[in-house]
Amino acid sequence: MGYGPSGVKAGKPRKVVLxxxxxxxxxxxxHRLRAEGCDLTMLSFNYGQSHRRELEFAWRTAARVGGVHRVVNLGTIADLLSGSSLTDSAVATPDGHYSDASMRATVVPNRNAIMLDVAVAHAVAIGAVAVAYGAHAGDHPIYPDCRPSFVAAYEQMVRVxxxxFLDPDFAVLTPFITMHKSEVVAEGARLGVPFADTWSCYRGGARHCGTCGTCVERREAFSVANVADPTEYKVG
Structure with a gap:
């Protein structure tokens, strides 16, 4: 038996927690995991972030691709994660690019590990063969928990x-981890992803601000991929 493009072993019950x-x-x-025939359970997280706009778009995606979707309420932990602009109102959201030192203000300590721990626990409970998250190469400069070294160490910890209790082929799937954002956009275009139904902006207004780190990266990715950007930006 071989493996699908995203790393799920062929011939297995393809139940994945995303x-x-x-x-x-x-x-x-x-969309990619669904196209590969995976049975998706999708977990979104309220971890006390400064806005909930992204959760609205998570519901849209879940309704479109089908499968189980649950929002996990971890809102009470925000007070324990001070120092990040995403969880601490005293910290301003910086403008710029992910390569800028100012983007350190957007790091939520151990965020991916916290979410993955919940996802893994649920995966074990329902007999899923993998958990997945969308880390990509553009995240590497500023987010330690989006790097290959983190994924390898985390997967080993999960096994221990x-x-x-784990399926022998259980995996933490990060198929985009060596891809740049523009490549993810190109993959989304190939799959027919409705990009207008995604949310990136850290500021959570009625429209994407156009200047925060995720907005800058988003705009750049569409341009490099030569894919039309349907996003409405407040600036530019």
Whole structure:
């Protein structure tokens, strides 16, 4: 038996738990896993972030691709995660590019590990063969929990922590981890992803602000991929 493009072993019950933020990357990943025939359970998280706009778009994606979707309420942990502009109202959301040092203000400590822990626990409970999240190469400069070294170490920890309860081929799937955002956009275009139904902006207004780190990266990705950007930006 071989493996599908996203890493799910062929011939297995293809039940996958996906961390779905409502952003572009996890939405494209949802469409890709569905196209590969996976049985999706999608978990979105309220972790006390400064806005909930992304969760609205997660619901749209879940309704479109089909499968189970649940929003996990971790809102009470926000007070424990101070120092990030995403969880702490005292920290301003910076403008710029992910390569800028100012983007450190957007790091939520251990966020992906927290979400993945919940996703793995649920995966074990329902007999899923994998968990997945949409980390990509553009995240590497500023987000440690989006790097290959984190994924490898985390997967090993999962195997130890759940020894005797995991499927032998259980995997943490990050098929975009060596891809740049423009490549993710190109993949989404190939799959027919409705990009207008994704949310990236850190500021959570009626429209994307156009200047925060995720907006800058989003605009750049569509331009490099030569794919029409349907996003309405407040600036530019």
């Amino acid at each position: 961390v779905l933020s409502g952003g572009l990357d996890s939405t494209v990943l949802a 922590a759940n020894q005797g």
